[in-house]
Amino acid sequence: AIVEVRRGLEVVSVGKAVDGLICTVRTPDGLVDDGAVGEICIEADFLFDGYYRDPATTAERLRDGVYWTRDEGFIIDGELFILGRKDDVIVINGRNIYAHEIETLLLGVEGLKAGRAVAFGMFDQNVGSNVMVIVAETAEPVLDEALQKRMERQVVELVNSVVSVVPADVRLVGTGWLTKTSSGKVSRSENQKKYVREFA
Numbered sequence: 768a769i770v771e772v773r774r775g776l777e778v779v780s781v782g783k784a785v786d787g788l789i790c791t792v793r794t795p796d797g798l799v800d801d802g803a804v805g806e807i808c809i810e811a812d813f814l815f816d817g818y819y820r821d822p823a824t825t826a827e828r829l830r831d832g833v834y835w836t837r838d839e840g841f842i843i844d845g846e847l848f849i850l851g852r853k854d855d856v857i858v859i860n861g862r863n864i865y866a867h868e869i870e871t872l873l874l875g876v877e878g879l880k881a882g883r884a885v886a887f888g889m890f891d892q893n894v895g896s897n898v899m900v901i902v903a904e905t906a907e908p909v910l911d912e913a914l915q916k917r918m919e920r921q922v923v924e925l926v927n928s929v930v931s932v933v934p935a936d937v938r939l940v941g942t943g944w945l946t947k948t949s950s951g952k953v954s955r956s957e958n959q960k961k962y963v964r965e966f967a
Contacts, residue, residue, distance in 0.1 A: 768846050776868060776929070780846040787811050792842050793835075806853065807838045839863075855955060857888035859897050864930050866955060872925055873903055878918050880904040883945055887959045889967075891935065898935035901926070902962055908941050915939055938966060 768780040784790040791798055792805040799805045810833045817825035828835050839856070840849040851865035858864075869886035873879055884903035891898045901922060910918070919937045927933050946957040 768843070770843065770848055772848075772850070778848045778850065780843075780848055782847065783845045784809075784847070787813065790842070790847055791833075792840060793833075799841075802841055802843050804839060804841050804850065807836045807840045807847065807849065808833050809836065810834065857886065857897060857899055859888065859899060859932055862932075864899070864932060868930065869899070869901065869926060872929055873901070873922065876903075876918065876921055876925065878906055878910075878914070879922075879939075880906045880942060883942070883953065885945060885953055885955050885958045886934075887955050887962075889935075889959070889963075894935075899926070899932055900936045900938075900959075900962060901934050902938045902940060902945065902958060904942050904945055905939050906942075910939065936966070938962065 769777050770780075771777050788809060788811045791808045791810075792803065793799060793808050794805045814832070814834055817829060828837070837853045838849055839851060839853055840847060842848070851867055855866040856863045857866055857869075866886045870884050873884045874881055880903070884901065886899060886901050888897035889900055890896070903922070905915075905918070918939060922937045923934055944961075945953050946961060948954045948957075
């Protein structure tokens with residue numbers, strides 16, 4: 768099944784739980800109704816019993832035999848829809864925006880290096896809330912100032928048209944600027960630290 772969760776954004780079901788696995792969606796207050804968003808939780812007889820030599824994480828994630836995955840999503844008619852990682856949610860004025868949504872939007876911006884962009888939230892004392900920051904690598908190593916400004920404007924307009932949020936800062940950087948994890952993914956947390964060191 769496919770569900771439209773926001774104008775222009777559809778989410779595909781990952782299906783129903785396999786036999787022996789119970790999949791639920793919960794908030795700290797308990798189970799949520801069909802279609803309501805919360806943290807995806809699983810329980811099963813074959814579930815692991817904790818993290819190796821990490822009792823603190825075990826206590827946080829595994830409660831009364833229920834594993835809290837840190838993934839957000841919802842269930843409709845027994846089918847699970849995953850929205851994204853709780854750690855990658857940008858909360859702006861009480862709204863949840865998933866970083867990967869923004870990064871996927873940027874795949875369509877000509878002149879940006881595909882798959883080499885990060886979006887994250889940062890607290891802005893002047894605003895009293897989080898703001899969105901985007902850092903994206905350009906396909907060309909050097910851009911003239913006019914082209915760079917046009918591309919930055921295009922990113923701002925695209926993001927605002929889909930999620931109704933104007934990014935506080937869009938930084939276009941050269942190829943190789945973004946830091947990757949050991950598994951080859953672009954690291955949001957490390958690039959946020961790098962952004963603070965170099966631009967904030």
